[in-house]
Amino acid sequence: GAVVSQHPSRVICKSGTSVKIECRSLDFQATTMFWYRQFPKQSLMLMATSNEGSKATYEQGVEKDKFLINHASLTLSTLTVTSAHPEDSSFYICSASAGGTEAFFGQGTRLTVV
Amino acid sequence: QQQVKQSPQSLIVQKGGISIINCAYENTAFDYFPWYQQFPGKGPALLIAIRPDVSEKKEGRFTISFNKSAKQFSLHIMDSQPGDSATYFCAASMHATNKLIFGTGTLLAVQP
Numbered sequence: 001g002a003v004v005s006q007h008p009s010r011v012i013c014k015s016g017t018s019v020k021i022e023c024r025s026l027d028f029q030a031t032t033m034f035w036y037r038q039f040p041k042q043s044l045m046l047m048a049t050s051n052e053g054s055k056a057t058y059e060q061g062v063e064k065d066k067f068l069i070n071h072a073s074l075t076l077s078t079l080t081v082t083s084a085h086p087e088d089s090s091f092y093i094c095s096a097s098a099g100g101t102e103a104f105f106g107q108g109t110r111l112t113v114v
Numbered sequence: 115q116q117q118v119k120q121s122p123q124s125l126i127v128q129k130g131g132i133s134i135i136n137c138a139y140e141n142t143a144f145d146y147f148p149w150y151q152q153f154p155g156k157g158p159a160l161l162i163a164i165r166p167d168v169s170e171k172k173e174g175r176f177t178i179s180f181n182k183s184a185k186q187f188s189l190h191i192m193d194s195q196p197g198d199s200a201t202y203f204c205a206a207s208m209h210a211t212n213k214l215i216f217g218t219g220t221l222l223a224v225q226p
Contacts, residue, residue: 004157034213034214041219041221043216043218044216045216046215049213100212101146101209103160104160105150105158105159105160106157107156107157108155
């Protein structure tokens, strides 16, 4: 099956710093990538949708200046959490789609802001 | 209208038993209904998916039953095993956006 690699799997950063998370599709071209946030024992909440070469579309309530998304190529999307604060600590997951309805998920990134 | 309701929140099944998880939706524009399995600290993995033109789909021990008129679909895990212990999410999307709307999740524990 299609493989989506997310890096890093865990990151700890100091409050006020920025953190970048990478999402790569390893064996297919991802025309669309999605970024989700998941709190403990809760469901996945869609943050934004990005299409290669276009600006990301953010869901209502998601601060686009805090969560910067770049989808510069058909195999790479990045999520940068800017000026991170403890409340941004969460599990961030990306998924990638080759244009059909099936989406493949990365293994997630556990962000802890101290 | 964009919600997908999932039940139960948690489920305990004996090894060899049948696990049943139910989901319901409102938006009739949804046309793709996948189920995902998630282990702690990992991303979700696609188990099985169905489209509204069929009422049932089976893959190994996993079966989706789909009731279009009731706007409900369910996952059946036959011969449940301890290795099936995980959180299961139903989801729905529509072709126009391909955005997945997830259910609230079901924590399944299969006891040996």
